[in-house]
Amino acid sequence: MHDALGYQESFVTAVLSPEEGRVIPGLSGSISAAVATAIYRNNILEGFNESLKNVYGAIFVLIGEDCFREIAYSYGRSIPSLSGDRNAFGEHMPTFLAHHPLTRELAYLPDMARLEWASHEAYSAAENFIVNGLHASLHLVESSYPLMALWQLCQHPDAEGTLDLDALGGDSVLIVRPQENVLMRSLSPGEAAWYRALLEGYPPDQAAAAARTVEPDCDPMLYWETAVGDGVLQQQH
Known part of the structure; x- marks a missing residue:
């Protein structure tokens, strides 16, 4: 031995x-x-x-x-x-x-790596729902850099054009695989706050309040309906 x-x-x-x-x-x-x-x-x-x-x-x-x-x-x-x-x-x-x-x-590479690892994990995540009825594959990746714009640019490396990282600002990206494919999209400040609160275990009413704190005119009910329709959130009874 x-x-x-x-x-x-x-x-x-x-x-x-x-x-x-x-x-x-x-x-x-x-x-x-x-x-x-x-x-x-x-x-x-x-x-x-x-x-x-x-x-x-x-x-x-x-x-x-x-x-x-x-x-x-x-x-x-x-x-x-x-x-x-x-x-x-x-x-x-x-x-x-x-x-x-x-x-x-x-400086933006570690955040891009977090985005890609989250996508990798989402693809193989268990097919179930976790805290507050959110899909188990869901990740929220937040950065002071425009991650989605950078990621999309990398999908077409031969395309002409550049990105002004300072002008575009930060990003909050939702990553989830409710069906076969991993979905990624940038969120508004209100929707990001809503998902962040739900992931941290706060009840829906407090998540809605968190969203309105950062974006007073937002519509948390629309976030809820969209999430349920996309299979990201399971309707709880």
Whole structure:
């Protein structure tokens, strides 16, 4: 048992170490241990890259292929998955981007990563309803940057045009999968306050009051009817 565990640790160290000259112990065959280790290493690191690219497609567009690959390799080495579920890999990307030297100057990237991880989680969320009858897949991602405009720009990377991040201001984005597809849309201040209050467990009347506090002319009943109609909220009796 100890020998098997020791070999596994040596294998992981050799494959994930950025140091030159590390080889997997005990390899033999027609190619050298160094070449065989390099093949293993490339396959594993590219697995990190592809897994993260599937989740963080907008981040990939925003920073480019080479930078993203460097981030993916570094993330996989620093925060290896502790789950056998490939879908669980990448949860800590927002914090990682905020501190990585290649991306820490791009202040909007962690929030974009939060948006994309929320979408990823929503897609595989349980098909049930939680606090206040809200769909279990629902997330509210809030940022001082225009996340939806940035995300939509990344869906058409060849389109001409730029975004003035300062002029557009912040965003509150609803993310939910009431049926087959994940839905994302920006919310008004009142609707964002309404969803925020419901998610925090406040009853509907207090959620309506919270909405009117930030947007006095809003219509919380319209929010309710829209949410029920979209399958985001279950009508409670």
